[in-house]
Amino acid sequence: MAGPALQMLTANRLRDGDVVYWRAGGWVEAFGEADIFSAEAEAEAALAAAREFVAGNVVVNPYLFEVRAEADGVRPVKEREIVRAAGPTVRSDLGKQATGFSPPPARLRPAGFDAATSPQGGGGDDDVSI
Amino acid sequence: MYRYDEFDAVFVRERVEQFRYQVARRLSGELNEDQFKPLRLMNGLYLQLHAYMLRIAVPYGTLSARQLRMLAHIARKYDKGYGHFTTRQNLQFNWPKLKDVPDILAELATVEMHAIQTSGNCIRNVTADHFAGAAADEIEDPRPTAEIVRQWSSLHPEFTFLPRKFKIAVSGSAHDRAALKFHDVAVQIVKNKAGETGYRVLVGGGMGRTPYLGYVVGDFVAKPDLLAFLESVLRVYNEQGRRDNLYKSRIKILAHTLGEAEMRRLVAREFSEIKAAGTLTVPDEELKRIAAYFAPPAFEKLDDVLPESADKDFADWAKTNLHRHRAPGYAIATISLKPIGGVPGDASHQQLDALADLMDEFGQAEIRVSHEQNLVLPHVRKKDLPAIFARLKKLGLATPNAGLVTDIIACPGLDYCDLANARSIPVAQAIAKRFSDLSRQHEIGELKIKISGCINACGHHHAGHIGILGVDKKGVEFYQLQLGGSAAEDASIGEIMGPGFGAHEIVDAVERVIETYLKLRVGGERFLDTYRRVGMEPFRNMTYREQLHAAH
Numbered sequence: 120m121a122g123p124a125l126q127m128l129t130a131n132r133l134r135d136g137d138v139v140y141w142r143a144g145g146w147v148e149a150f151g152e153a154d155i156f157s158a159e160a161e162a163e164a165a166l167a168a169a170r171e172f173v174a175g176n177v178v179v180n181p182y183l184f185e186v187r188a189e190a191d192g193v194r195p196v197k198e199r200e201i202v203r204a205a206g207p208t209v210r211s212d213l214g215k216q217a218t219g220f221s222p223p224p225a226r227l228r229p230a231g232f233d234a235a236t237s238p239q240g241g242g243g244d245d246d247v248s249i
Numbered sequence: 250m251y252r253y254d255e256f257d258a259v260f261v262r263e264r265v266e267q268f269r270y271q272v273a274r275r276l277s278g279e280l281n282e283d284q285f286k287p288l289r290l291m292n293g294l295y296l297q298l299h300a301y302m303l304r305i306a307v308p309y310g311t312l313s314a315r316q317l318r319m320l321a322h323i324a325r326k327y328d329k330g331y332g333h334f335t336t337r338q339n340l341q342f343n344w345p346k347l348k349d350v351p352d353i354l355a356e357l358a359t360v361e362m363h364a365i366q367t368s369g370n371c372i373r374n375v376t377a378d379h380f381a382g383a384a385a386d387e388i389e390d391p392r393p394t395a396e397i398v399r400q401w402s403s404l405h406p407e408f409t410f411l412p413r414k415f416k417i418a419v420s421g422s423a424h425d426r427a428a429l430k431f432h433d434v435a436v437q438i439v440k441n442k443a444g445e446t447g448y449r450v451l452v453g454g455g456m457g458r459t460p461y462l463g464y465v466v467g468d469f470v471a472k473p474d475l476l477a478f479l480e481s482v483l484r485v486y487n488e489q490g491r492r493d494n495l496y497k498s499r500i501k502i503l504a505h506t507l508g509e510a511e512m513r514r515l516v517a518r519e520f521s522e523i524k525a526a527g528t529l530t531v532p533d534e535e536l537k538r539i540a541a542y543f544a545p546p547a548f549e550k551l552d553d554v555l556p557e558s559a560d561k562d563f564a565d566w567a568k569t570n571l572h573r574h575r576a577p578g579y580a581i582a583t584i585s586l587k588p589i590g591g592v593p594g595d596a597s598h599q600q601l602d603a604l605a606d607l608m609d610e611f612g613q614a615e616i617r618v619s620h621e622q623n624l625v626l627p628h629v630r631k632k633d634l635p636a637i638f639a640r641l642k643k644l645g646l647a648t649p650n651a652g653l654v655t656d657i658i659a660c661p662g663l664d665y666c667d668l669a670n671a672r673s674i675p676v677a678q679a680i681a682k683r684f685s686d687l688s689r690q691h692e693i694g695e696l697k698i699k700i701s702g703c704i705n706a707c708g709h710h711h712a713g714h715i716g717i718l719g720v721d722k723k724g725v726e727f728y729q730l731q732l733g734g735s736a737a738e739d740a741s742i743g744e745i746m747g748p749g750f751g752a753h754e755i756v757d758a759v760e761r762v763i764e765t766y767l768k769l770r771v772g773g774e775r776f777l778d779t780y781r782r783v784g785m786e787p788f789r790n791m792t793y794r795e796q797l798h799a800a801h
Contacts, residue, residue, distance in 0.1 A: 134276065135346035136300035176278040179296065198663060198672075198726060203298050207664035209592055209674045213329055213344075214299050 125186045125193060126162040127153050128169055129203070130178035138203050138215070139178060141165050146178065149215065150204035155186065155193055250313050250615055251396050251542040253361045260404070261358045264365060268292050269351035276348065291371075293364025294350055297667045303345045304367040305357065309377035309395040309419070310338035310618040314605035317616065319360040321601035327353050332601065334586060334594040336658055336709055337416070338376050338618040339367055343665055365403065370411045372402035372483075378420040378427045379619035382545050383581050383627035385573040389438045389446055391419040391427075393540040394475065397531060398436070401476050408483055412490035412498040415483070416455075423738065428620060430454045430462040430740035431712055433500045434482055441469050448475055452482055452512065453504025456706035460742045461501040464509050466516055472536065474520075477529040481519035485512070546614060546628055551578025558635040565687060566638055566649040580631050584616075584624040584641060585648040585656060589685045590678050593659045594622035603644050611637055620709075621658055621697075623651065653690040654698060654763070655681040658709055662702030662719060663726075669702035671719025671726040672752075676700055679756045684763075693763060696776045699734070712736035714777045715762060716743040717755065728755040732762065732788055733780045746789055758792055765791040 127150075128141035139146040140153030147153055156162035162183050169181035185196040195201050206214015253261070268288070275285040289295075293304040305320070312320075320340060324332050327349045328342040335341055345353060357363055366374045375395040382390040398417055402408060408415070420427040421438040429435035435451040448470040454463030470478045486500045489507075504512055523529055555567060572581040584604070587593050596604075604624070608616060611633050617625035624646075629637060641647040650656045657680060660666065662673030677700055684690055699713030703720075710716030716731035727749035734743030750758045763776070765788050770779040780788070 131296060131300075133282075134348050136296055136344075138299060173282070176276065176281075179282050197724065199298070199669075202663055202672075206299060207674075208672060209664050209678065 125188060126156045126159075126183045127186050127193075127195075128156070128162065128165050128181060128183050129153075129200070130169060130172070130181035133176055133179050141169060141181075144168060146172070148218075151192065156183075250311065251308070251392070251539070257361075258358075261361070261363050261365070264292070264363065265351060265354045265358050268354060272347060272351050287369065289347075289350075290368040291365070292350075292354065293367035294345075294347075295368065295667075297343070297665055298663075299665065300344045301347055301350070302665070303342045303350060303353065303364060304335070305340045305342070305362060305364050306367050306374040307338050307340055307362075307618050308374055308399055309381065309392045310379050310620075311381075311392065312616050312618065313360075313614065314608040314616075316360045316362055317601045317605040317608070319356060319362065321598040321605070323353055323356060324598040324601065331595055331597045333592070333661065334596065334618050334622050334624070336620050336622060336660070336707055337374065338379070338620055339374060340618070341661075343661075366399075368414075370413050370415075371409055372398075372405070372411075372415045372417060375399050375402070376416070376418045376427060376432075376620060378422060378425075379617040379621075379625050380426055380572065380581055380627065381421065381617070382543060383574055383579075384422055384424075384426075385575045386424050387422045387575065388440055389421045390540070390543050390545075391421040391436075391438055392543045393536060394421075394436060394438065394448070395419040396539050396542075397475065397536065398479065401479070407480075407487065411483075411487060412492045413495070413500075415486075415500065417479075425736070425738040425740070426619075428709070428712060428736035428740075431456055431460075431709070431736055432463060434479065435463055436475070436479075439469065445471075447471050448478075450478060450482070452516075453501045454740075455499050455501035456709060456711045457499070458496060458704045458706075459499075459502065460706070460711040461505050462740050462742065463501075464504070466504075466509070466513055473530045473533065474524070475531055477523040478516070478520055480523060480529055481516045484519045485515045489515075545576075546612070548576035548579060548628075549630070551576075551630060551632065553577035553631070555580075555631050556635055558638065560635070560639065560642075562642070562647070562649065563635055563638050566647055567634065568691075569649055569653055570651040571634070574628065576628075578631055580629050580634065582626040582629045582634065582637065583619070583651040584626065584646050585650055586623050586646075587650055587656050587677075587681065588645055588648045589650075589655060589681045591681075592674050593657055593677050596624075600644050600646060603640075604646070607637065607640050621656065623656070649687065650690060652695050652697070654684045654693050654696045655690060656697075657681060658697070658699040658713070660701050660703075660708035662700075662708075666702060666707075668705060669719065670704075670721040671702050671728065673700045673702040673708055673717075673719055676717060676719070676728065676752070676755055680759055683756050683760060693767065694775055696763070697735075698759070709736065710734070711742050712740070713743060714775075714780070715759060717759070720749060722749065726752050728752070728758075730755075730758060730762065730792070732785060733777065735777055739777075744785055746785065747793065761792045762788050 186193040205216040274280045295302045333341045377391045418427040418432040419436045431454045437449040450467035451463035452466040570583040657677040659673040659677040663669035697714045699709040700717040701708035701710040712734045718729045729749040730746040731743030
């Protein structure tokens with residue numbers, strides 16, 4: 120694969136839990152409006168800056184995730200982030216896909232369960248239910 | 250219905266105000282997330298993929314119409330218009346805002362509800378047979394026992410910081426509808442040879458990454474000794490359960506490491522100490538007082554006939570969704586929350602409100618939540634059934650599939666859950682659509698499909714006649730099949746079939762498994778019977794052979 124990995128930065132907003140994305144030193148709700156980092160140093164700097172917002176009780180659990188460029192925009196590599204960016208795949212009326220503003224690229228709205236190769240990841244086997 | 254006494258009411262109100270203060274301190278920054286997380290978990294509040302999730306306790310799965318209306322109200326006012334019934338008889342809201350949760354809990358408290366013991370390393374909300382008090386085969390309603398366990402376990406100082414969560418189920422029937430052998434501790438009401446009622450206590454069952462069936466640790470515990478006995482089990486666990494390794498910290502690991510004989514010896518030692526101290530006896534009058542709250546309605550003397558209905562669909566529904574009631578002229582009616590193509594366990598606020606109205610109109614004091622993610626009207630006059638069915642049909646709640654292939658348990662999976670590795674709900678939907686033809690469902694007969702989106706097994710895949718486990722294989726959703734599990738009195742853990750199937754293959758694979766059963770079954774065998782008779786091999790051969798053919 121050519122080129123450096125692309126990354127974005129996300130967190131959940133403390134007050135309401137909503138998924139937010141990093142843009143220009145602050146947070147936006149829409150995946151499509153967020154900053155995309157092509158350099159690791161840039162991504163790490165944003166994450167460090169985001170931690171200030173944890174200390175300031177604005178967001179919780181900020182982290183970087185991988186995206187890749189596609190014809191209609193960038194798309195998260197992992198299914199987990201696709202679902203977070205759009206909403207439940209089984210309820211298109213819920214989540215960010217239902218808000219009508221800055222919709223994510225078309226492929227962020229899985230039409231059915233036919234996609235044979237939906238990339239996905241999640242935290243892996245080490246997650247334990249609490 | 251159990252009614253709070255003054256202690257319960259004060260306890261729940263105080264807890265709401267404590268949490269209100271804790272949320273305020275969190276929002277103001279006085280508490281950081283590490284400090285706050287255990288506090289919110291003690292009040293059932295998780296942070297999931299899209300938002301917070303509030304898990305509300307439905308003790309022993311029993312709800313009144315008033316409580317249903319409150320859940321509908323909360324869904325409308327604070328959430329997104331629906332709730333999700335879980336495999337532990339709880340209800341989850343998927344979109345509450347942290348700032349609103351104290352108000353939600355305050356509103357819940359007005360109808361004697363809360364979210365206590367729905368998370369954290371404590372004794373969790375106690376579950377019970379959803380046909381409690383109604384089933385024809387029942388020795389005794391398990392809910393008074395469940396309530397005693399609840400009272401003992403809430404705020405128990407010794408058991409608030411256990412090595413891990415601890416789940417207790419209670420049943421009063423020989424036929425197990427409460428998945429007893431898959432619980433940390435199970436209490437089964439039994440009769441001894443002298444005809445006395447007491448408890449058989451099992452320990453060490455569980456699902457998750459290391460599934461085990463529980464074994465009997467107490468053959469016949471006298472009623473006044475229940476709490477002393479349970480406390481003995483908990484003490485052994487609290488003292489010896491592993492705290493060094495999260496994956497080995499449930500009591501199932503301890504129980505199966507120690508073995509049955511050693512576990513019995515340790516429990517007996519604790520038990521004799523507690524008995525010698527003379528504490529923790531359940532007074533008979535208190536048991537009677539609590540039991541009175543669960544007294545069934547006064548059953549009328551009715552003709553024991555199922556009425557005719559002009560609606561031809563009624564007979565189909567009656568065939569699968571009615572169960573035998575202890576009183577002649579009555580039936581237990583299962584309200585399926587598994588419409589074909591729907592989300593298993595979800596109910597809209599309109600449906601919750603309308604069900605409350607239906608309950609009032611037909612004299613139903615309570616409704617039950619089953620661990621199979623359905624609702625149950627426990628005491629229905631048979632003569633009312635056609636009218637009730639007609640109402641359910643209008644509400645989209647009359648799917649005639651209880652116990653059939655489309656009555657699928659599924660965890661929220663990657664559509665909602667932070668832990669999930671794969672989606673569960675779309676798999677359930679696709680299977681239900683594939684088998685939507687009702688005559689085909691009847692031809693297949695009893696078949697329990699259970700789907701989990703990760704190894705934590707909230708979708709009970711180990712106990713499915715056909716179990717499906719979603720896994721992450723190099724960034725792609727894959728699904729493993731397990732066959733031969735059962736959560737009933739003939740409990741067993743499903744056996745893994747082999748390599749997993751892609752999302753586009755899993756429904757075909759399930760269909761091939763079912764077709765194999767239909768070819769091999771003898772007489773009136775259920776899927777499970779055939780599997781147990783012929784074993785995995787024919788299923789494996791057919792399923793993978795077909796797959797090879799399809800690939801070439």
